[in-house]
Amino acid sequence: MTNTYDCRLSFSSAIMESAEIDERIVVVCNDSVSSASMVDFQNRFPKRLINVGIAEQNMIGVAVGLANAGFVPIVCAASCFLCARAYEQIKVDVGYSKANVKLFGVSPGFAYGALGATHHSPEDIALIHSVPGILIAAPSDPNETKAATVAAIEHEGPTFVRVLRSPVKELEGLGVKFQFGQSHSYGRGPDVLFVTNGLALHRVIEAIPFLSQKNIESTLVNASSVRPLDSATVLSRAASCRVVVTVEEGNAQGGLGSAVSKLLAEYGGKPVLQLGVAEFAPTGSTDEIFAHFKLDATGICTSVVDFMERTLTGQRAILHSGLTR
Template sequence: MANAEHFANIMVERFIEAVNRGVDLVPVVADSTSTAKIAPFIEAFPDRLVNVGIAEQALVGTAAGLALGGKVAVTCNAAPFLISRANEQVKVDVCYNNTNVKLFGLNSGASYGPLASTHHSIDDISVMRGFGNIEIYAPASPKQCRQIIDYAIEKQGPVYIRMDGKPLPEIFSDSYQFEPGRVDVIAEGEEIALIGMGSVMHEVAEAAATLNASGVSAKAICLSSIRPCDTDELARQLTGIRFAVTVEEHNVNGGVGAMVAEVIAEFDTGTRLKRLGIHDGAYALAGDRQSMRAYHGIDAGSVVDTALNLLREK
């Protein structure tokens, strides 16, 4: 992919820039230096990294302690282990106690491909939405990733950032400016709305372009700001749209599909919803990403087929 960038590289770049401008930032890893691609930071600031070993509960507890000591603590490890193995520490040490910790869930979704369910993170958004007092983001492009990280570093309080594990190209214009809570519309349309989160927005954008080229008026909406989310604006974008399709590399329960369903019901937009993601009660297919996405119906071609089937039913 032309000009594609890996989010972990962007993360480390922003950490280095933050320390250079005077931010007292300390990364904490759980023997995850390669996953975090943190080597350039270690080279620049060899005394700033804390490695707790393969001990995710200690990772989060240590980060909370550093934050209580006045540091901007950032955890950098794989999303499935951060969310599952350190669940209680995330809930209590970070969220409940409102510590200034930034949780980076690396290689989220099914980024680990053939390593299968032990390494897939398809429930992290649903888990984090169940916790209070933490902002939640899932960047979809390099530009958005940079801006979300810069915002999170300056934000006082807990933040979770869901980071994809594959290089991704840009989908936003040069003028794009991230705002917490904003509903980003990347293609206008009147017949059907396609709504995605994070890296799967690239499938959504391709599907919307295909539909629009074929004469179907398709709106594409990016929900990378999960909490906060401007639900009033989301409802406004869906009002008058008869059909909506949500697409996520996440279980269909508790993620973007659930968020959109809640808005449709609470604001009575009259929109019929189809949720695409990892099937209810299922795990993500172990295999390369495109095969997995096609199997679960979340690749661009499947999204187009789903949209056309909905429109035929009207």
């Protein structure tokens, strides 16, 4: 049985190690000391953790004030409350002001599945993506989460990182040093290029062998850096594949899917299928919600096969039309 891990522990470990070295690091949270795995930090640095309570807008204001005073504030909160409730403060106080604030959206996407739509955050990346200047990362496993956390702290300027709550496997090859603007690709299948990240990447990995059984071979790009997107790698891998499929635990409109589609529309000219969320999710477990939106391995396979058949039929129709004129 393969072990699974809670990425919040890697996140908190990275914060602790960084705080030991850099005394400017402080944590600001919204009554989320336990859920963000900051109990050890609070015990080790009691004067460097500020718990504002359930007051997310104030939390951002406090963090920006600390940044203006020369500190490096780590803001950690459930992504649904951080990004939506404090959006104006993130837009104006962090984004517009280019404040050196580090935003960590904990338990993103459908991690709080059974608590319903109020606790889901499929919109978090799309919201932050709409604010210029904030770098965005969506790491996929504990090693990459730790590396992305360190990279976000070291960057001079605002950053947003998704920190997974759902247990995930440790993936081979993701322990390399995370860098904003860079991605990593796996495989050289000529049929489908998957561009994905976070929890969705694990579902894509599960789907790839089933597609292979249908003679559909895949290439995978782990686009854990959403902004800046590694455009060179996406374009390079897309050039050798028939279609591109983006898969994300969130809104494709404004998220990773939109970024990839825009890039390929401008430079690549490839058919793109965006698999993501377009409506409010039902109440249920994370796995049930993934299945509902066809973001599980079975749903991904079905969607890809259907898309490739439609794409091939369309290409044949265009070719036939051109030949009979």
